[in-house]
Amino acid sequence: MDVSPQNTTGKPFPGEVHPTAGGGILVTKLDEVINWARSNSLWPLVFGTSCCAIEMMSTAAAKYDWSRFGFEVARATPRQADVIIIAGTIVNKMAPVLKRLYDQMADPKYVIAMGACATSGGPFFYNTYSVVKGADHVIPVDVYVAGCPPRPEALLHALITLQEKIRKGAS
């Protein structure tokens, strides 16, 4: 699988911006209702590679509960999940696995890049031969969260931002 950066837009690193359909300007009432329903019941996929996974588990636990916002069941299989939270570093060996998981998810699907490693390689940016410098080299990302690891409140803020993005009509 080719995981080298596909620079189709001609723009330099970091990352490319993928235009979302619809423009978000004209929405009908039905679209609004559907978007509201979708945003309030996003089920995350259990995907944590390294330290950020522990903060994700803390967000799922009793003190910073994320099921208040609708992320009730964390599904183990990508076929039943809506959002994949990439918690941890992505390395060259893991990138095809991530791509395969993303492809197995059904539309509409969303991606949150949690932590510095998933955003841009993080502390492992310089002098490493095996780290993918940012998960957006592999799959398109909707929300980025900064932190190493981000606090559970930061992850909750990212989840709420994603919910607002969906309500505004971006797919």
Next chain:
Amino acid sequence: MNKEELKIRLETLLSSPSFEEGAEWTTVIIGPAEWEGVARQLRSGEGLDFDYLFCVTAVDWRTHFTMVYHLTSTVHRHMLVVKIKLDRERPEIQTVSDIWRTAEFHEREAYDLFGVVFTGHPDLRRLFMTDEWKGWPLRKDYEDPVNMIKL
């Protein structure tokens, strides 16, 4: 045994050992050809009983390689460090995975990152990198302009 007794015992065991001075634990430097016999005697020798191999390191000194084995005994609680100098063009050494089972993974790691070949290893293939990876990443002359961003 303390350091002096261990040194005397090793001098009777090996043909011409050289000891490193000033190290924290007894450090002996041997050649690659005698490693297998020495390893068996260290494991089961009377009063030696080095049954716990806790660290296997490969070091790239630019002109040659060195394999460093840290050994200790759970019975007598003494420590030994064995260093073996290998040729850089063809780094080969006998495996010890049948003596200490932990060496199986450690030697695969040394093969993956440095290219040291362990003759007699049951399953010598790459451990961390993908199977198609070219090159030995931890060598000092490893160049990777695609992946590595130098500071």
Next chain:
Amino acid sequence: MIQEAGITEQGDLVVNLGPQHPSTHGVLHLVITLNGETIKKVEPHLGYIHRSIEKMCESLSYRQFIYVTSRMDYLSSHINNHGCALCVEKGLQIEIPPRAKVIRVLMDELTRLASHQLWWGAMAMDVGALTPFFHAFRERETINDIMEETCGARLTMNYMVPGGVMADLHPNFQKRVKEFINFFRGKLGEYDELVTGNVIFKSRMKGVGYLSPESAVSYGCTGPTARGSGVSCDIRKLYPYEVYGQLQFEEVTATGGDCFARYMVRMQEMRQSLSIIEQLIDNIPEGEFQAKTKAVLKLPKGEFYSRVETARGEFGVYIISEGGTTPYRIKFRSPGFSNLSALDHMARGHKLGDLVAIMGTLDLVIPDIDR
């Protein structure tokens, strides 16, 4: 030699477990050869989180490389940093002040408690009980808050530096830790009622995954994995560092060698950690928290090895220095690497569900193995 998923010539089924799977250990890929539901061979495939840490450390200075080890075994991040700081101090041959030693031991034991709590919650979740997960995280949050007040971070705190610790204790530290000790002692009894005494749990753990003492030493297992088989290998007792030589605590070993023995070892270790914290919390000496060191550290030419006892076993830091400001070669001897090599030996002949129980008691953290 690499067996793809499918059916072999002998009619055995080969399945992949991972790298993405709901057990919270990280990204471990196991290729399991099954005969019906009985395991014939387990082969771990590693490298899915290999972040080339050893190569990266060769270009970082002696003050900088410590932050990376926090991210290796992130559940005992203080203890990893402690090992690195000890190695650098051995090279520089500096003495650290007594206040810093006691603070380091306190932080280590709190980290060990937090790691065992998470292990308990995650292992119960693997075996099928979901409630202990929430109990464990509630306790862990208290420790995280205590750490955050003093060290500034919840999970990867880079608090240990060569020479001592980075900042002094927060004024609330002693009070909060004392409250926590009293609160947690009662909780341990609750944990025993909830999980340890459970009939289903016992029948899943007893007799499963036997590891003999000779195999444990031969495979290089350390920590509770080996102590569950009766091997005495606690670095805090054998080669004491900091103030461990002056404390009263016991090394916990068990003789069963199966999953239940390893489980009980960790539960008892939590009690021993509580007693260590109790002995120290009222006797923190006054004084400096950091020895004076130069801004740019240069280790003399030579080799230095230091070992500490993390929640998983023995963590070793081996620095080879050529006299410059960056190390020539660093090797981290991680406990999980050797513990994992015993998995194949332990799991043969058991069923697939037992494999999950065995992995739970081994307490693997995959970034620690892959480095």
